[in-house]
Amino acid sequence: MTTGLIFDIQRFSVHDGPGIRTTVFFKGCPLRCRWCHNPESQAMGPEIMVRPARCIGCGACRAACPHGAVDDRARCRACGACAAACYTGARELVGRTMSVAEVMAEVERDRAFYDQSGGGVTFSGGEPLAQPEFLAELLSACRARGLRTAVDTCGYAAWAVVDRIRPWVDLFLYDVKVVDDAKHRAFTGVSNARILANLRRLAELGHEVVLRVPLVPGVNDDEASIDALAALATSLARRYPVSLLPYHEIGIDKYRRLGREYLLEGVSEPTAERVAELAARLAQSGLQVRIGG
Numbered sequence: 001m002t003t004g005l006i007f008d009i010q011r012f013s014v015h016d017g018p019g020i021r022t023t024v025f026f027k028g029c030p031l032r033c034r035w036c037h038n039p040e041s042q043a044m045g046p047e048i049m050v051r052p053a054r055c056i057g058c059g060a061c062r063a064a065c066p067h068g069a070v071d072d073r074a075r076c077r078a079c080g081a082c083a084a085a086c087y088t089g090a091r092e093l094v095g096r097t098m099s100v101a102e103v104m105a106e107v108e109r110d111r112a113f114y115d116q117s118g119g120g121v122t123f124s125g126g127e128p129l130a131q132p133e134f135l136a137e138l139l140s141a142c143r144a145r146g147l148r149t150a151v152d153t154c155g156y157a158a159w160a161v162v163d164r165i166r167p168w169v170d171l172f173l174y175d176v177k178v179v180d181d182a183k184h185r186a187f188t189g190v191s192n193a194r195i196l197a198n199l200r201r202l203a204e205l206g207h208e209v210v211l212r213v214p215l216v217p218g219v220n221d222d223e224a225s226i227d228a229l230a231a232l233a234t235s236l237a238r239r240y241p242v243s244l245l246p247y248h249e250i251g252i253d254k255y256r257r258l259g260r261e262y263l264l265e266g267v268s269e270p271t272a273e274r275v276a277e278l279a280a281r282l283a284q285s286g287l288q289v290r291i292g293g
C-alpha cells in the first residue's frame with residue numbers, strides 16, 4: 001500500500017485550475033521560496049504549529065509530551081501527543097500519512113461538482129513531484145475513474161519523474177518564479193536550470209500548461225524581470241497563458257507558529273496599479289495574461 005504525507009485537502013477550490021476542484025496538498029518541498037505563504041508545506045516530515053493566543057496554560061501538553069519538548073523544538077519528534085492532549089487547539093500537528101485509497105475516497109466525494117463545472121482534482125504542495133510514487137498512483141487512479149487532473153508544481157525534479165507522471169496529467173500549473181538564475185538561487189535556494197529544461201520539454205511534447213508567476217516586490221516586480229519572463233514564455237514550443245500571483249502577507253503568522261524566522265519581513269504587497277502595469281507590459285509580447293490564480 002503506497003502512502004504519502006499530506007498537510008491538507010481543500011474541497012471546493014476555485015483557484016487551482018478550471019471549475020470546482022479538490023486540492024490535495026503534499027507536504028515537503030525542495031525549494032525554500034522566501035515568500036512562501038505555506039511554510040508548513042516545506043519540511044518533508046510532520047511538525048508542530050503553535051497558536052499562543054489559544055493557550056490557556058493548563059499544562060496538558062507538557063504532561064503528555066514524552067520527550068520534554070514542549071518548550072524546546074529541537075527535541076520534538078513530531079509524535080503529536082501534545083496536540084492530541086490540547087483541547088483548545090493551541091497545538092496542531094501538521095502532516096498526516098494517507099494511503100492512495102484514503103485520498104481517493106476524499107476526492108470522490110465531490111465528483112458531481114467536478115462534472116458540472118469542468119473541474120477535477122489538483123495535486124499541489126509543497127511539491128507533489130517530491131513524492132513521485134504516491135503522485136503517480138493517485139494520478140493513475142484519477143484517470144481510471146475519469147477524474148480530470150492538474151499538478152501544481154515548481155518543476156524541480158528529474159525529467160524521469162516528470163516523464164513518468166505526465167501521461168495522467170491534464171494540466172500543469174507550472175511555477176516560473178524568477179528567470180534570472182542567480183536571483184532564483186538567492187530567493188528559492190536552488191538553480192532554475194532543471195525547472196526551465198523540464199518546462200521546455202513539456203511544451204515540446206504538447207502538454208497543457210498555465211505558467212504561474214508570483215509577483216514579489218524587490219524580487220521580480222521590475223521591468224527587466226518581466227521582459228525576461230516574456231522572452232522565456234515566447235520562446236517555448238507552445239504559447240501558454242500566464243497567471244501573475246501578487247505577493248501577499250497572509251502566511252507570515254504561520255512562520256511564527258512554526259518557530260521560524262520570516263525572511264521577507266517588511267516587504268509590502270504590490271499595489272493593484274503596479275500589478276496591472278506589469279501585466280500590461282507582459283501582454284505586449286502577445287501572451288495571454290491574467291492576474292490571480
Ligand code: SF4
Binds near residue numbers: 054056057085087089
Ligand atoms: S495543552 Fe494547549 S492550552 Fe494547555 S498549556 Fe498546552 S498548549 Fe496551552
Ligand code: SF4
Binds near residue numbers: 076
Ligand atoms: S509533538 Fe510529541 S515530541 Fe513534539 S512537543 Fe508534542 S508531544 Fe512532544
